[in-house]
Amino acid sequence: MSAPLRLVLFDVDGTLVDSQGAIISAMTACFQAQSLSVPSRDAILSIVGLSLPHAMARLAADQTDRVQDALVDGYKQAYHAQRLELGAASSPLYPDARQVIEVLHAMPEVLLGVATGKSQRGLDALLEAHELEQYFVTRQVADHHPSKPHPSMIETALAETGVDAAQAAMVGDTSFDMDMAKAAQVAGIGVSWGYHDRSALKAARHVIETFEQLPGALAKIWG
CATH class of the missing domain: 3.40.50.1000 (HAD superfamily/HAD-like)
Structure with a gap:
C-alpha cells in the first residue's frame, strides 16, 4: 500500500x-522617512510573519491610517531597493x-x-x-x-x-x-x-x- x-x-x-538585517534596515528607512522614532530591534522582529498592514498597525499604533499606509509603502520601496542591490545576500x-x-x-x-x-x-x-x-x-x-x-x-x-x-x-x-x-x-x-x-x-x-x-x-x- x-x-x-x-x-x-x-x-x-x-x-x-x-532576513532580519534587511527587515530592520527597511523598517528604519520607512520610519525615518516619516520623521518617526524607529522601533527597537526586538519590536521589529516581534511582528515578522504578519502581513505589512498588520505589522505597521502594531509598530505605529499611535499613528493615523494615512501614516501607517505611508510606512507600508516606504517599507516596500526600501526592501525592494535592498534586494536589487544585494540579491540573495540580503536574505x-x-x-x-x-x-x-x-x-x-x-x-x-x-x-x-x-x-x-x-x-x-x-x-x-x-x-x-x-x-x-x-x-x-x-x-x-x-x-x-x-x-x-x-x-x-x-x-x-x-x-x-x-x-x-x-x-x-x-x-x-x-x-x-x-x-x-x-x-x-x-x-x-x-x-x-x-x-x-x-x-x-x-x-x-x-x-x-x-x-x-x-x-x-x-x-x-x-x-
Whole structure:
C-alpha cells in the first residue's frame, strides 16, 4: 500500500532565510522617512510573519491610517531597493536549508509549499535568487489572504494539493505560524533559530534546533 500524499509548508523569514538585517534596515528607512522614532530591534522582529498592514498597525499604533499606509509603502520601496542591490545576500538561507529541502523533495509522497507574510513579488524574487523555484508546488502569500494566524493560507494549500490536514505540517519560527497551524488542524513544527523566542512556540507539536532535525520530526508526526 502506497504512503498517503503529504505536505510540508514553510514560513520564509526567520525559517528558510535570515532576513532580519534587511527587515530592520527597511523598517528604519520607512520610519525615518516619516520623521518617526524607529522601533527597537526586538519590536521589529516581534511582528515578522504578519502581513505589512498588520505589522505597521502594531509598530505605529499611535499613528493615523494615512501614516501607517505611508510606512507600508516606504517599507516596500526600501526592501525592494535592498534586494536589487544585494540579491540573495540580503536574505541568506539558514544552514542546511537547501539540503533538507532537496531530501524532502526527493520523497515521492511529499509535496512542499510556502506560507508567508511576504508579497507575491517578494517571494518570487527570493526563490529566484536562491534558485528554489522548482521545489514548492503551492505558494501562499500575504497578497491573497488574511494575515497569520488566520488559517486561510494553510487551508488553501491543502485544497490546492489535495492533502488531508492530518498529513500536513507547518514549519515556522513564530507564534503566528504555530497558531495558524493549530487553527488549520495541522501539525506545527517550530524552529528555534528564528525571530520569536522558543517560549512563544507553545502551539508547536515539536521544536527543532537545526534543519537536519526536520525529517525526524516529520517522521514522528506521521509515524
